[in-house]
Amino acid sequence: MAKTFESGDVPLADLLNQARQGVLQLPDFQRGWVWDDDHIVSLLASVSRSFPIGAVMTLETGNAEVRFRPRPLEGAPSATATTNPKYLLLDGQQRTTSLYLALRSGAPVRTRDTRKKEVERWYFADIDACIDPDADRNEAILSLPADKRRLSSRGELLLDASTTDAQVRAGKAGLFPLDIVLDQNATLDWQYAYLQAGPSMDQQLQIWKRFQEALISPFLHYSVPRIALDQKTSKEAVCQVFEKVNTGGVELTVFELLTATFAAEDFRLRDDWERRQATWADEPLLADLDATTFLQIVTLLWTRSRWEERMQERVRGDRVPGVSAKRREMLSLPLSGYKGWADAVTDTLQRVVRFLHGERIFRARDLPYSTQLVPLTAILTLLGEDAFKPAPRAKLRQWYWCGVFGELYGGTTDTRFANDLQDVLSWIQDDGEEPRTVRESQFQAERLLGLRTRNSAAYKGLYALAMKRGGRDFRTGDTIDAKAYAADSIDIRHIFPQKWCAANGIDSGYANCIVNKTAIDGQTWGYIGTNAPSKYLAAVEADLPVDSQDLDAIIASHDIDPVALRQDDFRAVFDARYERLIRQIEDATGRPVNRGDNHGSPFAEYQGGAALARSIQALIMAGESKIVEFKSTGRKNLSTGQKDRAIEWAVTKTVAGFMNGHGGTLLVGVEDDGNVLGLEEDLTVFTKKNTDAWEQWLTQLLILDFGKGAMANVTVRFSSIDSRTVARIDVAPASEPVYTLRTKTGTKGSVFLARLNNTTQELDGPDAFAYQHNRWFK
Template sequence: MTTFDSTKASLNDLLREIREGKIQLPDFQRGWVWDDDHIRDLLVSIARSFPIGAVMLLEAGGEVRFETRPVEGLEKQIPKDQKPEKLILDGQQRLTTLTQALALDAPVRTTTAKGKKIKRHYYFDIRKAVEMPHALEEAVIAVDENKQLRSNFGRDVVLDLSSQELECQQLYFPCNQIMGSDDWEATLHQVAPEHFGTYMTFRSQILAPFRSYQLPVILLKKETSKEAVCLVFEKVNTGGVQLSVFELITASYAADGYNLRDDWFGSKVRNVESRRARIEQDDLLKGTEATEFLQAISLLHTFEQRLADIAAGKTGKQVRPVSAKRADVLQLPLSAWQQWADDLEAGFKLVGRFLRKECFYSRKELPYSTQLVPLAAVLARLGDRWLEPRIYDKLARWYWCGVLGELYGGAVETRMANDYEELLRWFEDDEALPRTVRDASFQPDRFDTLRSRLSAAYKGINILVLREGSKDWFWKASIRELDASEIALDIHHIFPRNWCESTGIAREEYDSILNKTPISYKANRKIGGDAPSEYLPRIQQEKQVGLSDEEMDALLTSHAIAPELLRANDFYRFIEDRRRRLAGLIESAMGKKVNQAYEQEEYASDFQEQ
């Protein structure tokens, strides 16, 4: 069954339906943004009978229900409760421009090319249009809201069209009379009959193309799914504006009288507190996206549907899957939000507590934000049970397997759904190992390629070092305490770059996480570019430090560093020893040997369905 029709419609009919409110905008459409130059160009294109592109409309009245609004400029003319017959998906800017310039008496609210807001009435200079039909750009003029053109910084009026009589006498035709000019022609007969012949030529050459102009129209039928509407909008939107899931669901819930935007962002006008702001009171949760919250709602909702299907005796494909995929998020009913939003908000707040127990204290330290989606959904369901040792240990192991196995980059909707369902099963059955725990592996040679502090595994390993209680080499405090006190920290080379290069050590050998550790800027400056055997005594002998060899060695050990190898400037043995020490931290976090390689399950369906 085809989901669309392709036809043509006259510009006059489209403008009439827009004025009558039969054609409106879905509320997810952005505001009208065309500037004065674009408006003039569009008017000239139609006058020359040039194509201006197709418009795409969606039949109203189907299962896809949106909050709607009139085209800009008609807000006061169309009753708020009037239901449209069609919605504009593509062509908003063109149709809004034509409505304001051709069908309304009010001035067009537009902007200059530089973005300054202006109000303009548009006219054709009849003489120029007739005399120069191939240079119509010069015949289209715009005057201010008083229908005057001024010079000398607005002090002198050089053209006054403030009455219909003045328009006729000076032969300037208002664009808002193009589709019906009987009244204007009657005035022309009375005040300037000598110009009527010139006007009739203008009417034939310019007005006739407007009145007979046809636009290609693609009409999506009301059976079109919400996901298809979203995807079609993004494909055809010439402004390059991506439509988010949140915006589409907001428009859908508004049709049921619920303001999702107020719920998430808050509203001072309507005295609604922001759910996002409540979540972001925890610094670790700053930047939580509405789409991520909706994905977690989808996990909770679809899991309940799955349980209901199983309880009803359904099997196989009859049982709905747990999902965080876009198509399923778009199908979330308002009841799902109302049922789960408060529980999930509490779940996200528990995420912050969990992360702190795992020694994360800053948002920038988090390896993945995507992994927080199933984590929040799980915690929303568990409530206080997440602190039970048996559950917490499994939750922590799963988290670190996702981080150190680098499994939450890219398209991860399928993994989110699997992890949510499998974690809940694992909490009750020790043998039901989740795929993320089973799939995760960390090969020893991965250390050699971890150079960017932005990568998930790099961040994770850094936290594993910090949570062992690593101490600074200058200040008498742990690195975590310094970080909390906002004392500048550096991720610094242990064997300095200058020393490595002067010794002939290649960059790919010294510039990895194996030769880096977090220290304060003070300690960093004391190191300089010297060999460890030189900078370590220098640090120890500082008056503010005053450490014995044993005390300094203890500090080094807290960074998973072998003091004797560092003091001996034995770079290669140091690197291999640190590889072993860091591997031990990773093994403890993941609950498996670093050198074990598990065959990873393919998640190709994620990419095929994007």
């Protein structure tokens, strides 16, 4: 590979003259000059002792592919702004600018003192201190105000260097102005005045010779090591080199580099970005969207459009540039590519907000992965409004949640951006295979126990899903939307308070994980405090206009068993909710959760046995409500003794009502008055008279009536009550409207059923639209 740089020394005087003439300038992405007075004094002292001050790095201009807008060094003549530089200074700006201002600008240096106060300074060499071998050279370099006088606190004149005559007589042996040290003619004039000032010219000459050797010669002969990058150096290499040598420790962003590049074409990228950013300044969800992320989205779209063009034009065997948002491609983004896509991306951000609000993500801090905004925005840009049609939106949702719960956007994501853009578009538009992110997504069940803070994407994801599936505002009972979220200070909070858990022997790991947390408003949180659920629920009912049934419905909408919660039964609540969260993840991702060797929650014994029987008995005692319904049988007509579609429809209807409502529990084998009939009557119409056969029938019934996806919302368990078998069917709220695939008679047909108070009703037309809007889409 050909060498793209040279190294050698450049005389300090030549380097500063290049800056004065505009031959050497800065690339516009360089940050401003910031050195203070002490730094400048120390630098001048080092040069005067011929100490090394580090190398500078320059880039030769003239490469059409690496065009940066130049700007003169601080203090350089204004006329140099119109000069086309031969070199750009990549490293050494602070040192070079400081030396230029102090030695060649001809003006006082505008800098700062130790208190960060802005000051103007001239720099002088104390001749006596410079020729003293034991003197500190830093103390020999004097910094004087703009009037070249030093005053006491009382205003008395301590030192005057305002004129040449004053300078040659100041101090013990004179103060030499360093702003002329590289100007031989000016130095000769000053030397002549100096020789005339002393009592003896011969004595003055001896002092001058020693001073010339100690300070003037080091300045005149000082050379700076320089690494010179030639024209063949790529833009990416320039950026990488700059960051490696940038001793300020602040990374050069692609945005700054492109700002300089576009400025060469008279386009102000920073102004354009600030204008765009202002259009979403009031949107909390986009608060952290920075310029680099925006450029990644634009680059991803630009490279895809380039890929499409090349695919159409290519000859067999030709290499086609890939789709990418990696740094190399971002640095290659032309101004035409930016202009071609920036407006579309800006417009699409409103669709991004719309999509994420639909998933109940309302603030930047609640985004599981901010990085996933890049492919999401690019996908929505290309799909437009088609993305919100039912089938594309379902696939988009699945891809999004697979990225979240597969925790696939937490590491290096550049390659995944491109893969997801291509894969998802093919999946949606061409019915292609599942995206890699969907195929690779896997969630471990025990991970639920480790989700304790917002640092985890999956933690935030479950929080959003709880609201998406119908988790209602504890204070108002309304479905949580963006307005309620902000107005009621809704946040992730404990169901069983931490202190209560500690006092009741609950392991802190279980107490603080996501299973024991849900979306709770600030006012309700005030009731919770450190109280047991039985106490804080009673307080809520006493102070707010809400009855027990309504409050239980709100609790159930969060996948919390209200009966167990009112009994302060942490283990039962935890176990049931653990299983529900697993089902939610499976429903959102369309992927099975990996349970490993652990088949359930840490309190899996609450799945059955005495605990389940107690919970069913408590439900029976409380009676039917908005979230509890009893059915004598699921299939058998007790009057005819035969299988009956109407009886089956009653089960379907109740399950649909709970899914389209806020969840609930159906007990089969219990009559309306609470009398336990048991499934034994139902089983008489089955060939195999056992609960396995009954559950298989129920599963098949619900699949025929709703499709396989609905089964993620349904959990079936059996228990013996008074020596009779009762089926407990827990139904979770659905994340989308659920329609039946068959009618009451069993023929094909779409029916929307909703839970209204204690009954389930069929809704259509405006009524169905209004209900769905309030339940899911407002």
